[in-house]
Amino acid sequence: MPLVETAPCVERCEGGVTAPRGFLATGLHCGIKREAPDLAAVYSTVKAEAAAVFTTNRVVAAPLVVDQEQLAKSSAVRLIVINSGNANACTGEQGLHDAWAMVKSASRAFEVPESEVLVSSTGVIGKFMPMDKVQAGIEQAARFLAAEGSLLAAEAIRTTDTFVKEAAVTVQLSDGPIKIGGIAKGSGMIAPNMATMLAFVTTDAAVHGPLLRRAWKRAADRSFNRITVDGDTSTNDMAVVLANGQSGTRRITSTTHPDYAAFVCGLEDVLARLSRLIVQDGEGATKFVEVRVTGARSEREAVQAARAIAQSNLVKTALHGEDANWGRILAAVGYSGIEFQPEKVAISFNGLPILRPNFQIDFCEEEAKRALSQKEIEVRVHLDLGSHEATFWTCDLSKRYVDINANYRS
Amino acid sequence: MPLVETAPCVERCEGGVTAPRGFLATGLHCGIKREAPDLAAVYSTVKAEAAAVFTTNRVVAAPLVVDQEQLAKSSAVRLIVINSGNANACTGEQGLHDAWAMVKSASRAFEVPESEVLVSSTGVIGKFMPMDKVQAGIEQAARFLAAEGSLLAAEAIRTTDTFVKEAAVTVQLSDGPIKIGGIAKGSGMIAPNMATMLAFVTTDAAVHGPLLRRAWKRAADRSFNRITVDGDTSTNDMAVVLANGQSGTRRITSTTHPDYAAFVCGLEDVLARLSRLIVQDGEGATKFVEVRVTGARSEREAVQAARAIAQSNLVKTALHGEDANWGRILAAVGYSGIEFQPEKVAISFNGLPILRPNFQIDFCEEEAKRALSQKEIEVRVHLDLGSHEATFWTCDLSKRYVDINANYRS
Numbered sequence: 001m002p003l004v005e006t007a008p009c010v011e012r013c014e015g016g017v018t019a020p021r022g023f024l025a026t027g028l029h030c031g032i033k034r035e036a037p038d039l040a041a042v043y044s045t046v047k048a049e050a051a052a053v054f055t056t057n058r059v060v061a062a063p064l065v066v067d068q069e070q071l072a073k074s075s076a077v078r079l080i081v082i083n084s085g086n087a088n089a090c091t092g093e094q095g096l097h098d099a100w101a102m103v104k105s106a107s108r109a110f111e112v113p114e115s116e117v118l119v120s121s122t123g124v125i126g127k128f129m130p131m132d133k134v135q136a137g138i139e140q141a142a143r144f145l146a147a148e149g150s151l152l153a154a155e156a157i158r159t160t161d162t163f164v165k166e167a168a169v170t171v172q173l174s175d176g177p178i179k180i181g182g183i184a185k186g187s188g189m190i191a192p193n194m195a196t197m198l199a200f201v202t203t204d205a206a207v208h209g210p211l212l213r214r215a216w217k218r219a220a221d222r223s224f225n226r227i228t229v230d231g232d233t234s235t236n237d238m239a240v241v242l243a244n245g246q247s248g249t250r251r252i253t254s255t256t257h258p259d260y261a262a263f264v265c266g267l268e269d270v271l272a273r274l275s276r277l278i279v280q281d282g283e284g285a286t287k288f289v290e291v292r293v294t295g296a297r298s299e300r301e302a303v304q305a306a307r308a309i310a311q312s313n314l315v316k317t318a319l320h321g322e323d324a325n326w327g328r329i330l331a332a333v334g335y336s337g338i339e340f341q342p343e344k345v346a347i348s349f350n351g352l353p354i355l356r357p358n359f360q361i362d363f364c365e366e367e368a369k370r371a372l373s374q375k376e377i378e379v380r381v382h383l384d385l386g387s388h389e390a391t392f393w394t395c396d397l398s399k400r401y402v403d404i405n406a407n408y409r410s
Numbered sequence: 411m412p413l414v415e416t417a418p419c420v421e422r423c424e425g426g427v428t429a430p431r432g433f434l435a436t437g438l439h440c441g442i443k444r445e446a447p448d449l450a451a452v453y454s455t456v457k458a459e460a461a462a463v464f465t466t467n468r469v470v471a472a473p474l475v476v477d478q479e480q481l482a483k484s485s486a487v488r489l490i491v492i493n494s495g496n497a498n499a500c501t502g503e504q505g506l507h508d509a510w511a512m513v514k515s516a517s518r519a520f521e522v523p524e525s526e527v528l529v530s531s532t533g534v535i536g537k538f539m540p541m542d543k544v545q546a547g548i549e550q551a552a553r554f555l556a557a558e559g560s561l562l563a564a565e566a567i568r569t570t571d572t573f574v575k576e577a578a579v580t581v582q583l584s585d586g587p588i589k590i591g592g593i594a595k596g597s598g599m600i601a602p603n604m605a606t607m608l609a610f611v612t613t614d615a616a617v618h619g620p621l622l623r624r625a626w627k628r629a630a631d632r633s634f635n636r637i638t639v640d641g642d643t644s645t646n647d648m649a650v651v652l653a654n655g656q657s658g659t660r661r662i663t664s665t666t667h668p669d670y671a672a673f674v675c676g677l678e679d680v681l682a683r684l685s686r687l688i689v690q691d692g693e694g695a696t697k698f699v700e701v702r703v704t705g706a707r708s709e710r711e712a713v714q715a716a717r718a719i720a721q722s723n724l725v726k727t728a729l730h731g732e733d734a735n736w737g738r739i740l741a742a743v744g745y746s747g748i749e750f751q752p753e754k755v756a757i758s759f760n761g762l763p764i765l766r767p768n769f770q771i772d773f774c775e776e777e778a779k780r781a782l783s784q785k786e787i788e789v790r791v792h793l794d795l796g797s798h799e800a801t802f803w804t805c806d807l808s809k810r811y812v813d814i815n816a817n818y819r820s
Contacts, residue, residue: 399812
């Protein structure tokens with residue numbers, strides 16, 4: 001049972017952020033980390049339209065402050081420079097100064113206007129950036145841009161991620177194919193801090209700015225905002241898409257444009273896969289869990305219930321223990337804040353009914369154990385109140401999570 | 411450094427719920443559990459005024475439905491019958507019928523009006539009550555009421571609690587002493603479910619009904635509602651106080667009554683201690699953590715920030731690992747939803763400054779390690795925005811938590 005399905009007009013392909021035409025990328029080691037790659041660049045050969053979403057945490061890292069200022073002035077972007085190893089968060093005035101210095105260095109090195117550069121950082125918080133190394137790295141990156149550089153960039157944005165995260169699709173529009181590709185990092189908690197999620201997506205489709213921002217927000221809401229490893233949000237979370245129009249297909253200008261739906265579909269596929277990879281790499285995760293709440297009165301309530309289930313430590317430890325603990329799931333819905341009737345609820349694990357309406361419990365423990373022994377588990381909760389639904393992705397809570405997070409700052 | 415301090419007019423004493431005059435209690439084994447005590451009764455020799463708070467979970471166990479109906483009709487209560495081993499939750503019509511049958515049996519056995527009986531259950535959910543055993547147990551309990559029966563009752567309401575939870579105080583009012591005593595259970599997750607918290611408190615003070623309910627709600631808000639082991643709330647949570655006036659002191663009739671403040675102070679001391687015991691018995695807990703947020707613009711915001719910190723898995727695992735991870739604490743405040751200025755925040759562990767305003771970090775790792783190696787840790791977060799504060803109690807998150815919760819249904 002594939003938990004993420006693809007629409008017919010969307011075909012998966014290789015290449016990540018350099019799959020779409022007119023994008024180059026690279027990644028290298030500049031010395032922020034001791035050994036691993038720690039500096040990446042994603043570059044468009046022509047001006048691209050950008051859309052971005054940023055952390056909702058009130059503690060916002062310096063690069064995000066800079067990017068929001070940049071995008072408020074103009075949504076044209078040519079270049080994103082990303083470093084790992086240092087988050088440039090909780091660094092005050094000096095941090096802001098350093099983030100702007102990254103913009104200026106990158107502008108010079110890549111020969112693009114300052115206003116068309118975004119910056120992004122992930123790593124240790126509360127430490128100043130080693131700017132000498134970063135600036136030397138930026139100059140080097142400008143010389144090593146590559147048409148197949150996506151994997152290098154994906155490598156260089158990792159922190160404690162155990163594998164690189166890339167996805168790309170070809171979408172058939174009415175007048176030809178376009179590509180959408182992305183790289184992401186997540187999962188890894190960053191010394192001394194939290195799970196930063198970064199995602200950078202490119203497309204050679206031509207999309208009207210306001211429409212791109214609308215599609216991006218919606219797709220991010222339904223993917224990055226529907227995953228949870230431990231519920232904490234970081235100071236550095238950001239996700240950006242660049243659309244440079246190099247496919248040569250017609251500009252998509254409105255939601256009623258015949259190609260808009262296909263574009264959104266491709267975008268959501270890339271984001272859903274990146275999201276899924278982030279959850280699969282969740283710290284200490286041994287199982288991928290899809291929580292699907294159906295029969296809700298509204299999508300908002302479906303999301304609320306699904307989030308409560310996906311974030312419950314009790315549910316996540318039960319799934320880790322392969323225990324068909326429907327009571328914890330029902331209780332999580334109970335405190336999610338939605339109105340519902342407990343006696344109407346049905347719960348199944350990977351298609352096996354566990355709880356039927358009117359609290360009928362008649363599953364066989366062995367079958368349940370078998371369903372829960374899978375590496376991928378769909379927890380389906382039907383509320384029987386309406387026709388709305390929502391899906392959340394999470395992982396189980398294991399002892400390794402505690403191991404990883406109890407001690408990595410030292 | 412005592413994390414819970416007592417006001418001068420309040421003196422701690424022995425005796426739990428049977429410390430106040432005119433209260434009897436008992437606990438025994440009726441057979442819901444295989445071996446351990448599983449039925450308790452708390453009884454007042456005269457009519458008592460009752461106040462109660464119930465779970466906010468939308469899935470509400472049958473006994474709570476019954477109690478809310480009882481209290482809506484009259485707040486006079488003589489008897490509370492409590493069983494452990496079965497939660498009588500998610501049991502539909504049959505469950506309600508059984509809860510009412512417990513009321514009727516108890517009324518007969520203890521010779522008190524049906525309207526003056528409350529019932530409470532904790533344990534497995536989704537299973538019908540073994541009513542034969544319960545009813546036989548109730549009859550037996552009526553014969554074994556004892557003036558020093560508090561400990562027996564405290565024993566019988568345990569589920570996976572590793573120790574009994576009792577507290578009592580003597581409070582000097584203007585015309586003589588009164589006592590307040592309580593028993594509680596918590597911490598333990600209940601197969602196949604969640605952390606039910608139950609608390610039963612008695613006092614021989616005479617308190618006007620509406621005033622008692624006001625004081626009870628406030629004290630519960632500042633104690634039971636300020637503790638968290640894993641953030642999940644249960645279908646069976648309830649806390650009740652009975653005031654029978656047997657001390658002979660004057661009735662406290664208004665908030666301006668000279669003895670009201672002293673009474674509240676005693677009540678809060680008992681509830682704070684029961685809350686603290688629940689957290690100390692948190693599953694897999696190795697550390698007791700007091701999160702104190704000061705300098706907030708309002709108490710509401712202080713509570714919001716303190717709750718976010720206390721519920722963060724990342725903060726709790728860091729404390730388990732004795733890691734001075736101020737970044738996770740700051741990030742939790744960041745996503746708590748309150749307005750604040752990160753650069754103003756100061757954080758200390760057991761009095762040792764870790765983060766000073768303007769992100770100044772100049773602690774010595776060895777000193778920090780020493781502060782965090784204590785069994786009791788005060789995490790103090792000063793927002794520097796106002797004069798309000800709030801305290802939350804929690805425990806660390808250990809591998810044992812995962813062990814305990816991954817598999818106990820089987």
